[in-house]
Amino acid sequence: MKLLKNEKSWKVKNKITNIKSFLKETLLLIAFVQILIWVFVLLLYLGVSISFVQIIGLLIIFCTFIVTLWWRRLHPKLMSMSTKILYSIAKRAFDISCALIGLIILSPVFLVCIILAKFQSPGPAFYRAKRVGRYGSLFLMYKFRTMVVNAASMGSSLTTYKDPRITKIGNFLRRTKLDELPQLLNVLKGDMSIIGPRPEAPVYVKYYTEEQQRVLSVRPGIAGPAQLENRAEELKLKGQSDPEKYYITQLLPEKLNIDLNYIENRSFLLDLKVIFKTIWAVIKR
Numbered sequence: 001m002k003l004l005k006n007e008k009s010w011k012v013k014n015k016i017t018n019i020k021s022f023l024k025e026t027l028l029l030i031a032f033v034q035i036l037i038w039v040f041v042l043l044l045y046l047g048v049s050i051s052f053v054q055i056i057g058l059l060i061i062f063c064t065f066i067v068t069l070w071w072r073r074l075h076p077k078l079m080s081m082s083t084k085i086l087y088s089i090a091k092r093a094f095d096i097s098c099a100l101i102g103l104i105i106l107s108p109v110f111l112v113c114i115i116l117a118k119f120q121s122p123g124p125a126f127y128r129a130k131r132v133g134r135y136g137s138l139f140l141m142y143k144f145r146t147m148v149v150n151a152a153s154m155g156s157s158l159t160t161y162k163d164p165r166i167t168k169i170g171n172f173l174r175r176t177k178l179d180e181l182p183q184l185l186n187v188l189k190g191d192m193s194i195i196g197p198r199p200e201a202p203v204y205v206k207y208y209t210e211e212q213q214r215v216l217s218v219r220p221g222i223a224g225p226a227q228l229e230n231r232a233e234e235l236k237l238k239g240q241s242d243p244e245k246y247y248i249t250q251l252l253p254e255k256l257n258i259d260l261n262y263i264e265n266r267s268f269l270l271d272l273k274v275i276f277k278t279i280w281a282v283i284k285r
Contacts, residue, residue: 087266087267087268090268091193091268091271092193094194094268094271095187095193095194096187096188098184098187098194099184099185099187099188099194100188102181102184103184103185103188106181109178109181110181110182113125113144113173113178113179113181114144116144116169116172116173117144117145117146117169117170117173119169120145120167120168120169120170121148121149121167122149123145123148123149124145125144125145126142126143126144126145126182127142127143127144127145127146127147128140128141128142128143129141129143129201130201130202131199131200131201131202131220132199132200132201132202132205132216133191133192133199133216133219133220134216134217134218134219134220135216135217136205136213136216138202139186139189139191139199141183141186141191141192141199142182142183142185142186143179143180143182143183144173144178144179144181144182145170145179146166146167146169146170146171146173146174146179147163147165147166147167147170148165148167158237158243158244158247159234163234176282177282180222183222184222186222187222190219191219191220192219192220192221192222193218193219193220193221193222194221194222194223194271194275195221195222195223195224195271195274195275196218196219196220196221196224196262197215197218197220197221197224197226197256197259197262197263198220198221198223198224198226198227198255198259199220200252204247204248204252207248207252208256211260212253212256212260214260214263215256215259215260215263217263218263218266223274223275223278224259224262224274225258225259225261225262225274226254226255226256226258226259226262227278228274228277228278228281229254229255229258230251230254230255231281233251236251237251
């Protein structure tokens with residue numbers, strides 16, 4: 001998987017900063033060693049007898065200095081790193097658990113949705129959409145089909161207000177968000193997470209700025225803060241003379257700003273908060 005340009009740039013800058021910090025502290029350490037050596041030389045020149053205990057004492061002071069110096073440098077990073085690792089492990093374990101439990105408990109709902117999607121119009125029950133995932137890798141996102149067959153060749157990639165390509169049953173599946181249930185399979189595969197930035201099609205990702213590409217540093221989610229804020233996206237596109245242009249220039253940047261804020265502040269507690277808000281939003285509809 002190829003890292004994005006902004007990730008490479010960030011890593012280079014981070015390495016340069018680390019090298020500078022390392023050089024400063026190494027020079028400080030060398031200076032301290034030189035001072036220690038000159039103290040020994042001066043004491044020997046003055047004829048001061050140095051006992052074994054005194055040498056051990058000086059070595060303890062020296063080791064304490066080194067530990068203090070390097071702990072000051074590494075402690076914040078170790079804490080930050082350990083927090084991120086623990087969060088990543090807990091999040092993945094949570095994702096797998098939720099996906100497995102969801103697939104088992106909701107299996108009767110899955111069966112009903114498959115029947116509805118299959119008999120709404122000729123065509124398959126599932127729709128596989130090409131999306132951009134973590135680190136810019138492409139994957140197929142699963143959904144229950146809610147549109148007529150070959151809908152992509154009949155219009156835009158966007159779903160507009162009262163889109164004629166959506167079937168009656170498809171409209172029900174979309175309104176209740178049941179069409180998103182197959183994405184639990186994507187979660188098990190590791191393509192997606194329960195909570196995260198909503199994955200976009202390659203045709204829209206190409207408009208991302210370097211800063212906006214940071215949303216691709218995490219797994220995309222079935223639900224996320226940006227999705228909550230833009231539940232009425234189809235209504236926002238209603239009446240626009242050029243929905244595609246409006247989405248790219250207005251809605252997409254707004255959604256990405258929300259996603260970037262989520263990435264900066266993500267935590268297990270925030271994920272749970274988004275889950276409950278999403279469930280409540282679906283119930284209210």
